[in-house]
Structures are given as structure tokens and as C-alpha cells.
Amino acid sequence: MFGGGGGLNPRKMEQMMEQMGIDVEDIDAEEVIIRTDEYDLVFNDAEVTKMDARGQETYQVIGSPEQVESGAAGGAGGAGGDEDADAGGAIPDDDVELVAARTGASEDDARAALEDVDGDLAAAVESLE
Template sequence: MIPGMNPRKMKQMMKQLGMDVRPVDDVQEIVITTPQGKYVFDQAEVAIMKMQGITTWQITGEPRFEEAALTIPDEDISLVAEQAGVPVENARAALEKSNGDIADAILNLTGKAE
């Protein structure tokens, strides 16, 4: 709401503009997942706004960020171990250190990294 504006008048104006805003009650958790991790809203207010045929979801709250766990495929570990001529354990450690970057892991293991 706009401070100082009558809520009734605000609803009337929104109706004239073709806006329909409705709250979503009893929201327990909202999670937005990205490749880098998850934004988790434990307590949030959610509203659904429809205007001119477009639906918009509005989230109000403070999220916490959970970083994504690094998962390294076994194929990548085998490839690095083979290319660098090292045991699988060393290849896995090098991949973890390089955040899964195969080329960087191989260069670090072979001593050719800058």
C-alpha cells in the first residue's frame, strides 16, 4: 500500500486498472534453486498479481543462501586420473580443489599450471 492512501480507494484504483492482487496464505517455505545453490525463504509473504493477462508472483522476505554441493562425475575423475597418470583419490582431490574444472585439475597434477 501507498503510505497515507486510503486502502479502499487503493483497491478501487487497482480494480479500474484491471489489477487483481491476492495473498497466498500459510506459506511455509519457498526455495529458488540456481546452479550456485538455493535461496530459501523460511518466512515470506507471497502475493499473486494479475494484470493485463500477465500473472506475477511477489515474494517479500529475507532469504538465506545454501551453496550447492559440488558433485563430480566418476567419468571426470577417471579422465583426470588417466590423463595426469595419478591415482583416482588424487584426481578427485584435484577436481574438488579446481571446482570440477577438468583442465585445471590435470594441469595442477602434472605441474604445468601457471
């Protein structure tokens, strides 16, 4: 993780971080997606490291992303998930269930509310409350 950083021995670096209360953990990630308003960055087989410094978690992603159309990432090839929910920018079932549980609305009403606000969870909940 800290290869050759300033001549410090990796073991010494690990000991120093432990003394400062910083825990480091490698995460076996299959895919990392960063969504922006304009596009998605998709990292396949990225190296992900989580640092916990006294409750403040920081994630480091190392890899070369592929830039795809906004909302296009996370479809076929991903583990789990509903194929229909990922196709064509449709609303994920997890989001529908969350909005339905939060508002007491039916899943159909929750899905319609999410579609009306382009998947914005807070706006969908607000519209149903």
C-alpha cells in the same frame, strides 16, 4: 501489502487496481525457494502476493532468505515430496514421472537420463527421444 505508499489509502489503492483490471491475492506459502546455478535462496514463512494484470502474473515475495548450497533446499521439513528424492541432490520423483510420461521410457531410464544431465528436464527428454 501497500502500507503507506505515498499517502494513498489502502482501500483507494485497491479500488484503483480493480478498475485497471488488476487482481491481487495473498498466497499462504510455507516456503519459497529460488534456485540459481550457484546457490538456493530459501524463504521460510514468506509473505507471497500474486498480482494478475490481465493475464500477466507477478509474484512478490517478502521475507529474509537463507542462502544454501545449490540444490540443497527443499529437503526435510517440506510438506509432501519423497525424502529419498530430496536427499543429496537426487532427482525428484515428479521429474522422473514427467520425463517417463513424455518419452515413454521406463522410470529407471528416465531417472538415469535426468542424473546424466544434472536434472535438466529438457535435456533428459531430448536424450531419450
